[in-house]
Amino acid sequence: MRTLQILAALSTIFAAGFGTFGLMVRDPRRFHIAEQFSISWLCGAGVVSLSIWLFGLFLNHEALFVAVNVLCVALPLAAWKAGRSFGFRSPRRLNPFEWILLLIVVGDVLIVGYLAFAHTLGWDGLLVWEIKARYAFENSGVLPNAYFQDAGRAFSHPEYPLAIPYAELWIYLWLGESTQFWAKLIFPIFYLSGVILLVAISARLTGKLWTGLVAAIVLSLIPQITVQPGSAVVGYADFPLSVFYLAACGYLLCATTSDHADFLRIFAACLACLPWLKREGAILWVIAAGCGAFAIWHAKKSPKWFGILLPGLCVIVGWRIYLQQLQATTAADFAPVNFATLSANIHRLVPILSALAAELTNTDNWGLFWFIAAVAAVYVVRQYRDARSVIFVTAVTVPLTLYALIYLFSGWTDYQRHLELSLCRLLMHITPFACLGLPAVLASLRQKFYRSPQETQVRIAACEEPYPERTPEIDFA
């Protein structure tokens, strides 16, 4: 019975996501079935959590549960009624090298799934995220107003957004009880989705599936992602946020190389969810929206495309208004962001930058990842030399810079302790996206080796790009 309930909870999330995907995308046959699975999971988690919050303003108990279930079923039906075709791109045959890499990736995902259930929820996983799911469950599916105003529980950050807690709550509502063990179920699925999207986007950008598989293996070998405190398996929102950021910026990169609007629509959906995952998601939203605006302007698309930035803005504004209406307490982790605080704390700049450098080179957390990512970013810039390189570098370096600078406004007396505890988790937000630089390197190495000098000269003389793209999607398919 329990298995059926859990399957029903997950199926409804996927149904909501698949319906959203079907409504957004004009040509689903451009997407591999695994890619559709991942995008459906991300959209489904966003739709279900947002709808619990919005319907919860008017409904509770069974009415709320039924309303969200009806929405989950209605979305794919609406996509079908709207005449959208369903389908997916058939997988092509893999070569032996790709099979080996694929088996390693599958093994990695299974290990991460095992670790998720071997570990308990982490500190924040329990006391910041799951706490909201439990309290909402005990209050008929809606977080009680008293919780937002409870100064004694300010440590649990009542002001944080609800994507993760309400995705956990959805499992509780189906199970009919709150259970910390099964709340962990969503995190391996986020990891699996992240890995699939990393492979898929890499393959789209480089035309080589194996480069994406190598990037996925590298991701799984980063200790901060898989085994360190705050990793993908202990119930924190940081890794899911990083998957949404990967999907948003990754499909934006795809959109710059293809005239296909479907990529921009997926970008818009994932962009809208960023501020719904975590408070820092609003910072990532600003950066990704800036990149999106640049891509739209650069491609000389119609100004109406700037409208795709609005859903995320609505989420940010809506959540702020909701918190203000409830007069929610906030943990005093940060002082007000103004010039007075900045000038008072400017002396922290050098220690903060030192701490950032120390974290980036901390092999216990990251191995050599950031060194490899930095070198790979240079390759990306040299290889693409177009809007993609601007977007890639911006989407990696600007969050790094802003995340370091926010500690100028840390409200902790010992701000270095604040840095020490949280910076590694903030860096996780951009890690999967930064992995996209590696496939670019690997694809260029192969081209370097197989191209004869005569061919290169002919191409340069003909004003072709030194490293022309193959039709990327053919290889992934």
Add this chain to the structure above:
Amino acid sequence: MNISRLWAVAHISLWLVLLAVFSCISAPKIFERGPAATPARIGDESFHSTNSFLEFATGAKQASRPLIAFFDLAPPGAKILVLAREDDPLSSLLAKVSAYLAWPHPVEIVDLAPARKPRINIAALDFNSAAEVVLCRVDAPPGLAPGKRLGAGFELVFLATSKS
């Protein structure tokens, strides 16, 4: 082999070495920590994590439900006072897990760390406003009746029947 082919081979070798070094540095750290995550006995699924936290901090097994039962003794809406030390991670953990489990009672966590500014005077604490007190690895204030111990350093004191 021409120079550009040699350059390409060197280039590819460099990246292979880089990826190999990355794997050699990261993999041991993962295997070192991975097996440490031997599956915790699932026990009570509802309180899988809180039971584990409480056992880690106090040694008491399956302590979440007894703790909730203690909080349920307090009248509805009555405040729970949690005394802890933020400079002691285990004490801080116990305080927050207590606050988590005490819902829907309002809680007040009092930080008794000596370095805290302004320092809390334990003698000046108003116990009349609380129905129950939880002591998380701190000494009991003078005059407070002895309570029920739930593992090492974790004491629960029931104060009155109808304070709110």
